[in-house]
Amino acid sequence: MKFEIGNYPARTKCQKGIRYHRSKLKVFRLVFGASICLVISYLNTGSAFASEEICFPQGYSQSESATSTNLTDVPAVASLKNSYVFIDSSPNMVGLVNAADSADGPSGTKRMLFNLPFALSSLSEKVRYHQVQGSVTPKAIHEGSDLLDRSLYQCEKGKSLSQCLSGKSALSIVLPFVASGSKDDVYILVSDLSLDGKEFIGGAGSKFRKSIERILGSERAIGIVAVRGKFEGVVYDLPSGGRYSKANKRPLYLMAFGERNSLLKLFGNIEREVLSNVPTSDKKLVIFTKRVVKRKIGNLEWKDDEFNVGKGIQTDSTHETGMPRIRKYILQRKHYKLEAKIGLDQVQLPYSLPATEFELEQKLWQRRRDSGKCSKQWLQLKGRDDLISVSKSETDFSLNVFNKQKSTKKLPSRRTYFLSSEVLIKKIGLDASLSSWAKEWSYDDLSEKRLIAEKPSFFPTLNLDRLLKVLADSVLKTFEPERLARFDAIFHIDR
Known part of the structure; x- marks a missing residue:
């Protein structure tokens, strides 16, 4: 007997039973098939993908x-033809070389001066030294001990102390020479980097910035090695015209100018060979360059x-x-x-x-x-x-x-x-760490009076934070993403 599934008004009990079982089987098949598909899909999602x-x-x-x-490949730097070293002969430097050695040996500042010729010998074929005291004059330096000679930092004969301290800073004197020099050479200024606020404003400030921007724009970099060490002397030429004699610690700076990889090699030598035993809080090395990805x-x-x-x-x-x-x-x-x-x-x-x-x-x-x-x-x-x-x-x-x-x-x-x-x-730019360091190691005209009143044992650098800001702003002008x-x-x- 053939059963037609349609809209019939009445069905036999047998017809109803057959339809019920067929419908149940169909639903079971659909559910079972869908479940298998889901399992296979889940198991093979990753592998199929x-x-x-x-x-x-x-x-x-x-x-x-x-x-x-x-x-960059720092170890592959070729030897340079020339390195020029400029020694700031300010009387402020006397206290750094005059400090007595401790049981652990000389302070970090004296070690850096003593080892500078050695650090440069692996980088340059010839190193030429100059003395800066109002003008630039050649100076015969044969070994590191010559840089620790007090006479190198005393006033020239016939000059009074006020004459020695007057005029532009050693950095302002050296910058034009560096800016017009060969980009294949390295130039280093050894100084306490005391900078009058007037050097950052007006015509002097404009020349100062243009020299820095010219150096950074010629595919060169500017680096600073800062070391805090023992000091036995007098800090002269404060903004007020006074002096301070109660300091027993002061910073010394090497400010270097040259091709980026050359400075990287030089700084690596100095940090590894000279400053390895100097506490982190007493040293800072930073390079201002428009290319920072190695x-x-x-x-x-x-x-x-x-x-x-x-x-x-x-x-x-x-x-x-x-x-x-x-x-x-x-x-x-x-x-x-x-x-x-x-x-x-x-x-x-x-x-x-x-x-x-x-x-x-x-x-x-x-x-x-x-x-x-x-x-x-x-x-x-x-x-x-x-x-x-x-x-x-x-x-x-x-x-x-x-x-x-x-x-x-x-x-x-x-x-x-x-x-x-x-x-x-x-x-x-200057992050929180660099900004904090610059603030700690710097003072200016406005903070001088408060600083003297505190009678600090560590006497900071005049306008260091302002110098770092000028360098950071200048390198940012030439920086491309x-x-x-x-x-x-x-x-x-x-x-």
């Missing part, structure tokens, strides 16, 4: 993604231990055909976070001004088909430049991916995406 051959989206720059770029990180250089993968993310270890080391992730939950951290010492030049502001270039594509031309496989999503952010500490910089939940949730689920990003250093790191990833939003 990984095994498909995916080509690069149109507009993606593959050439810059694979490897890092070493932008190594750009590409996709190949990100290490697994540099990534902190949050709970909502599954990492896929396989690689796409033609896409080596482009990382792949499956976002499985509502909350997910990925952080990549790397030490600043791996990417930024030692002693250089720290990065104070970053810029991110981000591009995002959504995959819309599995085959065909690449231009047809991917659709670039405009305005999706907020999936990554950058943060920085004193020792590391971090790439924070998918940390803005609202931005990621706006993307359709069960889709595959290609994310390309590049980190640039947008600005450099530098590419620091590249991070690309394929990710699939599963739920």
Whole structure:
């Protein structure tokens, strides 16, 4: 007997039973089939995503993604033809060389003076010394002990103390000579860097800044090595015209001008060979240069231990055909976070001004088909430049991916995406650490009276903070954003 399923007004009990069992079997088959599909889909989400051959989206720059770029190689610096050393013969320097040695030996300031000829001998074929006291005159220096001779820092015969102290600072006298000199040579000023406030304003200030900007604009750098050491003498020529005789510690500075890698090598020699036993609080080394990246990180250089993968993310270890080391992730939950951290010492030049502001270039594509031309496989999503952010500490910089939940949730689920990003250093400058140091080691006309009243044992430098600000502002004028790191990833939003 054939049963027709239709709209009949009445059915036999047998007919009703057959229809009931057929309907139940159909529902069971549908539920069972759907369950199998879901299980297979869940188990194969990662592998299916990984095994498909995916080509690069149109507009993606593959050439810059694979490897890092070493932008400097400090040990490979060739020997320089000449180094010029200018000794500030101000009477203020006498107290630094006059200080008695302790049981541990000479102070850091005396060690730096004594070892300067040795540090330069590995860098230059010829070192020429000059004395600066109102003018520049050649000086015969044969060994480090000559730089510790008190007579080098005393007034010339026929000059009174007031005549010795009057006029421009040694830095203002030397700067024009350095600015017009060869960029292949290194110039060093040894001084206590006492700078009158008048040297920063008016016509004198304009000339001062132009000389510094000319040096930095000629692909050269300016570096400062500062050491605090024992002092036994008098600090002359205070802004008020007075003097101070109760100090037992003072700073000594080497201010260096030259090609960036040459200064890096010189500073490395000084820190390693001369200042290794000097406490961190008694020394500071900083280089003002418009190029601060020593190594750009590409996709190949990100290490697994540099990534902190949050709970909502599954990492896929396989690689796409033609896409080596482009990382792949499956976002499985509502909350997910990925952080990549790397030490600043791996990417930024030692002693250089720290990065104070970053810029991110981000591009995002959504995959819309599995085959065909690449231009047809991917659709670039405009305005999706907020999936990554950058943060920085004193020792590391971090790439924070998918940390803005609202931005990621706006993307359709069960889709595959290609994310390309590049980190640039947008600005450099004096950070909190450098600013704090400059404030501690500096005083000016306004703070002189309070300083003298406190009777300090450490007497700071006149207008050091102002000098550092001029240097930082000048290097920022020539600075252009530098590419620091590249991070690309394929990710699939599963739920």
